[in-house]
Amino acid sequence: MMKKMEYSPAGFSILLLLLSTCFLLLNVGAATNYSSPCSSDFPLDDHPHLHRRNKRSGGFVLTLNHAHGPCSPINVTSSGATILLHDVNRVDHLTSRLTSSDSRTHLHHHRLDVSSNGVQVPLKSGASLGVGNYVTQIGLGTPTKDYTMVVDTGSSLTWLQCKPCTVSCYEQIGEVFDPKGSATYKSTKCSEPECTNLQKATLNPSACSKLNNCIYEASYGDSSFSVGYLGKDTLSIQKKTVMSEFVYGCGQDNEGLFGKSAGLIGLAKNKLSMLGQISKTYGESFSYCLPTKSSSGYLSLGDSSTSSSKYTYTPMITDSQDDSLYFVKLVGITVARKSVSITASSYSSASTIIDSGTVITRLPSVIFSALNDSVVASLSKYPRAPAYSILETCFKGSYKSLPVPPVSLIFDGKAEMKLSPQNVFYDLTSKSITCLAFAKSASVGIIGNQQQQTFSVAYDVGRSRIGFAAGGCS
Template structure:
């Protein structure tokens, strides 16, 4: 058996029927908890922890003549390659050993590789790109509010009324799904993984409050011989406040109660618990997680959230003895491909260059420093103070990268200048630089590059520069923040084709260029 040593003295009661004694307590606690959450909806948010990855070269020195350097500063792109296929293609990690410690395949929740929504008797409505972008605003605003509690959340409130209720998309979680095992005997569950979350949670029977529809059978702790409730007197219970932003509760039977709240008013409330976690062939006894008894919101039929943050109760910290606080992922370039989440260091590409996390910004998110941005060989004239004012995180749950307003405006001007031969199309939701590509099968677009601390330079793939909104229209895959104080977010569209590596123990983030298909 692998994994950490069992945590001692965390459980208030081993089981036979571990929930029976406390359902009345839970019901009364839920009544109080839900009232409290309505008051705290914009003050307690959980989301995304992040980091950055890279391949280096020196930062550009001044403007270059991009018209004479098309080979190195431009991509030639087939428009059809930006669109997802209707069949699933298994991706691979290039240039690495197959002897990974623990590599899990994952997929986009709405693509053809996903098991979610493939029940023909009960089909799930796949949200449009417009719905995905609008919904993802809640995720972004949640991060902004958590990083900067004084940020303006009024715009978030105003946007809520316009959200499509039947989108089927989680408003507080990531888009990518990974499958792990929980309990004894093992029950297989599909989770959305999130680098900005600290508490892993799943829905649990008997759903004393309510449970939303999920693809897998809901976890029943009464059938697991290794399940236990965490005592509200334990040090582990007291860690919930820093992990979720909400103070834990306590039943009359001394069971620890967690609550977690998202910016769209989705939430999960239940018992803070321990049980055996299985990842591939590795087992971790007494893994701490939330066993949700009241769960409401649009969580996309996943079983819950797999937290990859830096907090002591995150999955990364709880499996540190085995995996060394080291993980990486390859996001699929399109929803019709699969990706990989790897825990542990073995097999990482040898050409990875690392940029340090910026720990001066605090321990909650994966902060990185942007030094410069280059478009088509032209380093943009952006003052360093623009990036330092807001800071930057890397986040697997944000779809489109958000930049400080001044940085985005400068990028947009240069990108439009270099794309002037293509017809401008109307804006699409938050994307305001779009092109009508009717009549083209291939186009030429400028390479966009980010340079991070220690001159680690990341040249984005075409998938990280343009997003197709139809068969003939594509838009620049960046958007501005609302305010100069809002944190910049290096979103998942820009992670594509890289193996993104989080060396949490080493305090650095790496990019394996062109490592993923």
Template sequence: MKEKGAATLPAIHGSVVGSGNYIVTVGIGTPKRKFSLIFDTGSDLTWTQCKPCVGFCYQQKEKIFDPKRSKSYRNVSCSSTVCSSLESATGNIPGCASNKTCVYGIQYGDSSFSVGFFAKETLTLTSKDVFPKFLLGCGQNNRGLFRGAAGLLGLGRNKISLVYQTASKYKKRFSYCLPSSSSSTGHLTFGPGIKKSVKFTPLSSAFQGSSFYGLDMTGISVGGEKLPIATTVFSTPGTIIDSGTVITRLPPHAYTVLKTAFRQLMSKYPTAPAVSILDTCYDFSEHETITIPKISFFFNGGVEVDVDVTGIMFPIRASQVCLAFAGNSDPSDVGIFGNVQQHTLEVVYDVAHGQVGFAAGGCS
């Protein structure tokens, strides 16, 4: 059920543009041009690649944005308070170009980065949802795993994120459903519109003041059996939910226990070699039907989230299908609830009330 006052954008799997992340199409500039942006709850700055690409622009699906062709584009000056607010959002002190324009730089967990001019520009989500003077980055040097998307839509908890810049309209509330394949469509919705069945867990106090959406994870079950993992294994490093990370990362001990239980229940299938960070893989090429054990996460407030079957295993090829979880290398590394495990769930970020909610069947 969608209420009025909400803006809904179709969300598609980034494989359409060659990315493992999820994409929405928004309008930038006047007249507006459409761009595919990866939406990311783990960062704040919204940016798109910009001409003249002073440093480097990777290949993207659409033509690169040209600020000279937009009537509403304005650079932010480096003496403005808006410019100095960038440091808390990007972790980097902004620079100042020779023309006194504010220069941002942002690096992501996978070492991808974007550097460019900080600007005000009109952002169009739907024909009724138009935001003039929206703060965004005009990327002049961009490298990394963005693969075909024009840039990023930042949905974190900092003042410059889309959530905060549109707060007067949407009351810091958004939700999404990530489709499980490129043949189905999900959504990214801003504003009200709530399924009755959503169960909420409070945002973790451990991440108060950061850009991240921290959740208090309390346990995991495999095949209906709760795993013997002490809650402190999860609470010591903490956990964030991130639409911009593909594979879920667990504390090393939690991952070992999960993997061991999963392997026992999968012992009738032949194993396959590991791939990158995925070390529990199977060869299903000789099997017509496969039974995969159910995996559920538990969060503070007694919230149980069943991972969709498409979120449990990651197919490389028929002869190599892997458990879609990985262990962190250190027990103090933050756990990440990644986007593969969020497939088909309705995930509701009610930032104003400090909670995140989950319901099944969000893409239907």
């Protein structure tokens, strides 16, 4: 017969402590096996086409994170109103590049050691023009050090803040790059072709220092800019050397809220962009999946990153006003599998840009109205909310509580983006509302990153085509 066990108060406390310890150890084990959506390395094994390319062609894949989400190294928090304000500035800036030939004449060089007198213009600290949406990490210098950078398909020149910050540096996460601490850093002289090519890359004239060093200016609107010296150094990805003399801007006067990143990676169509510089080795193409705020995506550079059969492609169009941007031809929109009521000429008369830095997709007024009317008709039984900023059509609650109709964007060549509800609506949790994630544009259409989220988007510049594939980040 089993003897009944008795415990003293002290013995009972010890038993509780032992049980608690066992419980914690079990949970630690569970946490160890838990796969967090936030990862420093994108899971290549889940994406065979990227894994094969990474091994065979010597290319590389970087992890992308949303700057405003918990996965971001900089973890910037911004209100919906602030994000939309920056988005308006971003779109105004892109539009001005297509409508004005002299919109970029800021000439902030004079704040550095310029050989001739610069034009004196009033300067003020500016707001971020939406460039802080997605970030990744690259390595520069010898020994290599990693820096968190914004990824931007609308910019050509790559730059980052550099010591000694002769004029101004904004607050960034991590150490500011010190060219004197790199054994492989070289200044670019004014006579070198990279300096000559600067104006086409930045749409601003270059300048020359008294020591004959090339000075660049990269501006992103009325008052957000980086000015500094053009340099060359070793570019590394995940400790692997990608290019020994990568050309980039070493910023000495950096003003604007660039999301606490170290700088910006330019992926536009230009000789000086990162794509242009590495194309001889890896090919003239790249792909990415822009993740939601709570997960991670990827940026893959190299020809094989765009060769997967999963993509449906549309021709890439060149615009004479700015041939560095990525244009496509939008030919149709369907809502609930029915084409919206609009003439074909309304599509053909408008240029459409694919852009990583714009949040909300812009459509010319006629196209937007047709889309908006169709979505509103599908959700007529659900309570509306007042318009918010540039977002005209809003409902109470979250998109998850609405039977959002299927929406598809159709491009020339039958390429199609079948949008999920989270691509169609934009939740403003602080206001407990959700809004149609499209806005009016006077002329130019822009496919923003809200619509691109979780799609693999392939920029095959060598073959002049852009491809789309759903489920790219999962």
